[in-house]
Amino acid sequence: MSEEIKAQIRHYALTVLGVDDLGFGAVDDYQSPLSPKIDTFFPKAKTLIVMAFKELANCESDNAYLAMGGRLDAMEFIRPCNYKLARYLEKEFAMKAMSTPPSYPLKMSPENRYGLIAEFSQRHAAFAAGLGTWGRNNLILHPKFGARVLFCTIISDVPLPPDKPCQENICNNCNICVEQCPGHALDGEGKTNEILCLKHSQPFGIAGNMRFWKKFAQSDIEEQKKMVASPEFMSLYQASFIGFQYFCFNCTKFCPIGTK
Numbered sequence: 001m002s003e004e005i006k007a008q009i010r011h012y013a014l015t016v017l018g019v020d021d022l023g024f025g026a027v028d029d030y031q032s033p034l035s036p037k038i039d040t041f042f043p044k045a046k047t048l049i050v051m052a053f054k055e056l057a058n059c060e061s062d063n064a065y066l067a068m069g070g071r072l073d074a075m076e077f078i079r080p081c082n083y084k085l086a087r088y089l090e091k092e093f094a095m096k097a098m099s100t101p102p103s104y105p106l107k108m109s110p111e112n113r114y115g116l117i118a119e120f121s122q123r124h125a126a127f128a129a130g131l132g133t134w135g136r137n138n139l140i141l142h143p144k145f146g147a148r149v150l151f152c153t154i155i156s157d158v159p160l161p162p163d164k165p166c167q168e169n170i171c172n173n174c175n176i177c178v179e180q181c182p183g184h185a186l187d188g189e190g191k192t193n194e195i196l197c198l199k200h201s202q203p204f205g206i207a208g209n210m211r212f213w214k215k216f217a218q219s220d221i222e223e224q225k226k227m228v229a230s231p232e233f234m235s236l237y238q239a240s241f242i243g244f245q246y247f248c249f250n251c252t253k254f255c256p257i258g259t260k
């Protein structure tokens with residue numbers, strides 16, 4: 001019976017919603033050492049239903065604006081899939097279903113390293129649901145889509161048999177991601193240096209914003225007028241309504257897995 005329910009959910013996600021792959025994981029197999037335990041925000045949670053979304057070819061482009069445009073398309077597609085799959089589980093199977101954020105909101109507290117540790121780790125969930133294995137780039141590599149994949153999870157209170165973990169390590173240890181990282185953020189194995197990544201991938205993120213306003217506070221009125229009319233201010237303004245605006249996709253685009 002459980003396998004029948006899983007088949008129906010998979011059919012809905014893949015053929016009705018247009019999700020690229022779906023995995024089922026047990027909450028007990030979710031091992032994210034830094035994120036809160038799932039029962040702190042969803043008591044009696046049993047199953048992780050993880051959706052995989054293939055990145056568009058935009059991530060290959062050297063044009064950062066087109067590359068980010070493709071990422072936004074994927075991120076904006078994920079939100080309605082989250083809501084629709086959760087409502088389907090409620091309506092069809094009377095499950096309690098809770099969505100998780102694909103990216104933000106993030107708690108900006110010192111214990112969350114100011115937004116660097118999410119309330120729920122999508123990579124650890126994808127691993128638990130058998131959707132891939134950890135790459136040298138610290139991303140989850142999917143057997144078919146390689147690093148070019150995003151994940152998002154619905155948590156349910158109904159136990160369903162988990163999918164088998166991926167048997168083999170998908171990463172071939174070619175080291176290309178490490179060599180192509182402009183910030184040397186992947187030099188240390190098993191841990192991304194987030195600050196080095198952020199410096200290169202989000203020049204108009206929080207750090208850039210803080211730098212701008214500190215300089216603004218220390219400038220005279222004429223300099224301030226110039227600053228608010230500058231391309232830098234306009235870029236910060238744009239990034240603030242886009243959310244996270246990435247200018248680097250190298251650890252995704254240069255990974256050879258799944259690109260043939």
Ligand code: B12
Binds near residue numbers: 191201250251
């Ligand atoms: C905050 C965040 C960031 C931060 C911090 C990243 C980080 N170190 O965790 C910054 C801004 C730097 C970032 C960058 C990127 N991110 Co980001 N990010 C997130 C977010 C919102 C939370 C991540 C989190 O909670 N991290 C804290 C905890 C989970 O990490 P951790 O326990 O310290 O684990 C780290 C290491 O210990 C190691 N690790 C942990 N366990 C294991 C086990 C093994 C065996 C190994 C080898 C390693 C390993 O991997 C982690 C990375 O350092 C997630 C979405 C989400 N809610 O999960 C997306 C997410 C992780 N990001 C994603 C992506 C695509 C990116 C970028 C490629 C951005 C871009 N240009 O597209 C880069 C990649 C950087 C990289 N190679 O690591 C995807 C990854 C998809 C995938 N295929 O794995 C996610 C899952 C978004 C999504 N919904 O799909 N990100």
Ligand code: SF4
Binds near residue numbers: 200201251
């Ligand atoms: S997104 Fe760019 S800067 Fe960040 S880890 Fe990947 S390659 Fe390095």
Ligand code: SF4
Binds near residue numbers: 136147170174175
């Ligand atoms: S580029 Fe090579 S080393 Fe890096 S994650 Fe992909 S296969 Fe692994």
